[in-house]
Amino acid sequence: MKYFDIVWSSNKDGPGKRVVLFLQGCPLNCVWCHSPHSQPMEAPVLYFREYCVNCGRCRTVCQQCCFVNNQGKNIFNRSACVRRGECVLNCSHGALAYNLRESTPEEIFEKIKMELKLLKNIGGLTLTGGEPMLQYSDARELLRLCKEMGVHTAVETSGAVNPEYFKELIYYVDCWLFGLKQTDVDKCFTMTGADLNLIRRNLNYIASNGQDKIIIRTPMIEGFTDDIDNIQRISEIMLSLGLKEIELLPYNPNTAHYYLAMGKDFDEQKFKLPSQNRLQEIMKIFEEKGINKKIIE
DSSP states (O other), rough: OEEEEEEEEEEESSSSEEEEEEEEEOOOTTOSSSOGGGSSSSSSOOOOOGGOOHHHHHHHHHOOEEEEEEEEEEEOOOOGOOOOHHHHHOSSSEEEEEEEOOOOHHHHHHHHHHHHHHHHHTEEEEESOOGGGGGGGHHHHHHHHHHTTTTTEEEOOOOOOOHHHHHHGGGSSSEEEOOOOOHHHHHHHHHOOOOOHHHHHHHHHHHHHHHGGGEEEEEEETTTTTOOHHHHHHHHHHHHHTTOOOEEEEEEEHHHHHHHHHHHOOGGGGOOOHHHHHHHHHHHHHHHOOOOOEEOO
């Protein structure tokens, strides 16, 4: 399994307190994505320029000559990088990072087992990403080991994957954190690259196998997902499937951090959190429909 982070005690990623495993790779390209480094299956080396003191150690050890001293500034040529990692290991100020790890499901289970025992009665394990369903075969094995130990399992997904993947995991998942971002077909594709019809098909399937196992999650981004038509459609989809829980995820204002570390441009002015009045209006719509709503901050 390819993963880039483990959070050991989260109360924002499923019921109770959770161990959260962040799996690498995502089929979407959401324009507001707060973790763009999670999208490719082969994670990039991150360069946090603000921490670089231009000590030159990376230039000394990099066999690809990816680093150049240009007028007192350390320049990273990412196109030549083959992710060997010597530069990261020799960076003494935290300017370089390569977070991708690869282990078998059994190895990961052994790594997190003691923490899962502590959380067994108050939480469990959550797989997120990226898109954890892309690694469905290994995910199934890890979830199976958790279920054998009596640990509650959750999977966060965009739903924009092969329906067969859900059939492989359905037996081992106690809670689905299912993303519904934009319910207009054209806007959904433009904003995320996803096929809304595929997302709806997968949501219908897992709802048919347990309505009470699904929590809808919707990011709140002004001008992208907070329009009232979109919110009304989300509530209608939920009611049609008997779904009663939604979590609203406010836009992360620190999103630009990882784009800069990847050498990508990001227009910070383009994305922002909806106003409090709009959030209250959205909350009221769900309340009037009898849907349990919660803002995750």
